[in-house]
Amino acid sequence: MYVARHLEELRNADEYEILLINKENHFVFQPLLPEVISGTIGLLDVVSPLRRLLPGTILHVREVESVDLAERTITTSTGFHPHAHVVRWDHLVLALGTVTDFRGLRGLPEHAFPFKNLSDALSLRNHLIRALEEAALEIRDRDLRQRLVTFVVAGGGFSGVEVVAELNDFVRHIATLYKTIDRSEIKVVLLHGQGRILPEMDEKLALFAQRILTERGVDVRLEARLAAATGNEALLADGTRIPCKTLVSTVPASAHPLVDSLALPKTKNGRLAVGPTMAVQDTTHVWALGDCAAVPAPDGGLSPPTAQHATRQARLVAENIVADLRGQAPKTFAFKGLGKMGSLGRRSAVAEVFGIKIYGFLAWFVWRTIYLFKMPGWGRRLKVAVSWTLDLFLPPELVQVPLGGSLGVTREHFEPGQEVFHQGDIGDRVYIVLSGRAEVLHEGGSARQSIAILGRGECFGEMALLHSTTRNATVQCVEAMDVLSLPKKEFLLLAANLPDLQSSFEKLSAERSAGTKAPTRGAES
């Protein structure tokens, strides 16, 4: 967005065409994203429509499927009609950032909330409200209730600290509206792998931040590393288990798959190796910036992956492209950084600006003012300023944004000892074991009888769905297990129409009822 903006400014008449491909039609102003959790600012004010920001740029709202470096083309994904779109380029700028990557962390892809874009923020917000609504209802099951009011955030960098601060303020504030929830039941935990949070900052400021968070009720756990997750708990590397229904992880970021797929020079951690002019090494027409690029800093190291550096890199890329088109010499990147800031929620922040360290209300005021003026577009700034003013005397929002609904086919992860469902529960999904093992148990009075072991490729849970009854056995994980699950509605739709599916399930179901397949297929569910 910033490259296109500068290219628009530098352009003489129709000197060149600027084409921006982005999968969303808006630009996300990342620093204010955590405020979406509490709804302090209008949910859409944290993003700006690209068409308004870039009146002189052609915008393609599409995903990039592939880049052909030899032919100098880009193929984008399909839209309403499935035909391919191919665009030609003379100069290519790669500003793809990084992607949240939970792979390799057991259960995180299935059960942890990432926090990177607007839909992550909206999903988290909805989930928090839903968890409190459910906790308010859950009078009988004390255990489930405690999980519903426990919120865990992993990662004590800027992003994790800002998220946990907003989340903590929000849930503690709105909990007062729930008569059956005692505020003291609420647990908010911040996990951080190192000895102190905010490693990017001066120690004194980091300790201040730690103290403020603790005072506001956040349980800051240092040297605590998240190792795995299930739908019911967060598992730490030292074996600690924190029962919870909400886990946010801001930690892992890895190279964008498109960057991965390009035959261009990269550093060990998968970032594109660029020279001091921001051109990707060994190329003349390919440029890279931001988190997807390893940009040499003037002091010999690498530019840190922050917005202030990325926006300066964008300006240089635009200038160097224009220099190239005009036959002038390129410039080199020399920005050193102005400072660092992190919000701690209501009326507090920490900041290092031009070498001066400030904290508390003053830092918070500086933080708000700087970001307000850094937001692109005056209309947006006005709306945010108004929202911030109203927020001084209005209570926080409590409305869930309806986000579609159909979850479709989902993956879930279970750890040993965890129940998938309990005998007597209502049958709402069918499961297929992708890996790991589970035991089918029949609960008769005080005794539990093992009926079968389920392994890879086996299905369970279909009987309660086909016959609309409650679960007639308990299924418990015995060896870390990944399953694919399908909601009742979609299962019945598919079963009624997919070739052989219905008959294969009915056969299975009949065998299980008769007990003939119990040992291998798992008895029932």
Added chain:
Amino acid sequence: MYVARHLEELRNADEYEILLINKENHFVFQPLLPEVISGTIGLLDVVSPLRRLLPGTILHVREVESVDLAERTITTSTGFHPHAHVVRWDHLVLALGTVTDFRGLRGLPEHAFPFKNLSDALSLRNHLIRALEEAALEIRDRDLRQRLVTFVVAGGGFSGVEVVAELNDFVRHIATLYKTIDRSEIKVVLLHGQGRILPEMDEKLALFAQRILTERGVDVRLEARLAAATGNEALLADGTRIPCKTLVSTVPASAHPLVDSLALPKTKNGRLAVGPTMAVQDTTHVWALGDCAAVPAPDGGLSPPTAQHATRQARLVAENIVADLRGQAPKTFAFKGLGKMGSLGRRSAVAEVFGIKIYGFLAWFVWRTIYLFKMPGWGRRLKVAVSWTLDLFLPPELVQVPLGGSLGVTREHFEPGQEVFHQGDIGDRVYIVLSGRAEVLHEGGSARQSIAILGRGECFGEMALLHSTTRNATVQCVEAMDVLSLPKKEFLLLAANLPDLQSSFEKLSAERSAGTKAPTRGAES
């Protein structure tokens, strides 16, 4: 919500408990819903959190699964954990409204947008922006492009008129940001089955509304009844076909399924028959109001299904429940209505208030003022007033709200002559025929060769997915057809894991390649 509010007001100390079950945690202020389309007011300001409105009521955010009238219990749907929740009641108030019901209208359930709740409004808004984004890109396919910029609204009552007015203002205004879209290409059509729109209103006002809409570019088609829809067009009863990618229908409303399921006296159109005290006939502890009830009006007819009547009915139900608990005599419903209002978009409306007919700017001002004061809650009123003020000089919002993403299993409807996909398209879904028939055509140079006919229960489109190639034949509908379709990602996930599915598709695919099953199974896809 209004019954609970009045019950809170009337309650002495702990005289009784009030429990409200609602599937959302917010109350939707219907009259302002169309403003969500243009984003004039904050997307969440049109709804109010129930917990704030009803501090003295127990709120269960759940769907009602069943009502047991004999046992006086309600069973609600499952939450995070699939166990059932059962609640007891002494007095039951049914205020379920109606549901959008497109059944019986070919293709409408699959392809028409309803407009009843916040998620309908958000989905429509996102779809409008997406359609314009796609139209801006679609330079080659003129036909698809025209469909993308044609917007059809069916139903010329209050709801349809307000929706078409907002939609028309919004798309015509934001289209100016799309360089490749000529504003004259945009078509907005209002279909109405009778001789004039707004049949609820005085003729003079209705004709004024019709003139304003026409002046602003809406093609108002009278005596035009929507009969069917596909993903590509709206089909009228007289055989006219309007090519479009956006169809909103505000027409059909039918009884709530829960009302259907109750063994209580009903009128012919499925509304609950209540007596003058609002108690459902033949019962003493069951009450009904709003659109789900047939309430006798003082003049001998029935109360019209409008908000002003429903809110008065709510007050009476609350009073009569309290009277019953206190052993007093119930009162009867005697409200006659104050007037009617309908917005026509920017700075225009029509209204009949206390028998006086007004239109244009004055009516619009009255409309805004009345609804502002009818909104529940001062915070909300303030926010809406601020948004309306900012809207006077800020341009409309253009940001899509990210609404989940996974579409999962979807149903689609096709009419004869329509192509499901074309040879050479990218394979993105697999299809299962639920009813109707399609022809598989191979396009070789200028000739089209029919290869096979597909009918009920047959699958097509799997080959391009299994082998990641483009479609190697065209599939065209020959007899009105309903299909179930599954996106590539979910198909591959299921195919890789569901028993027998992969092998059955591979067998089918191999047979089709070899041509052995061509006549019955349909050649390819």
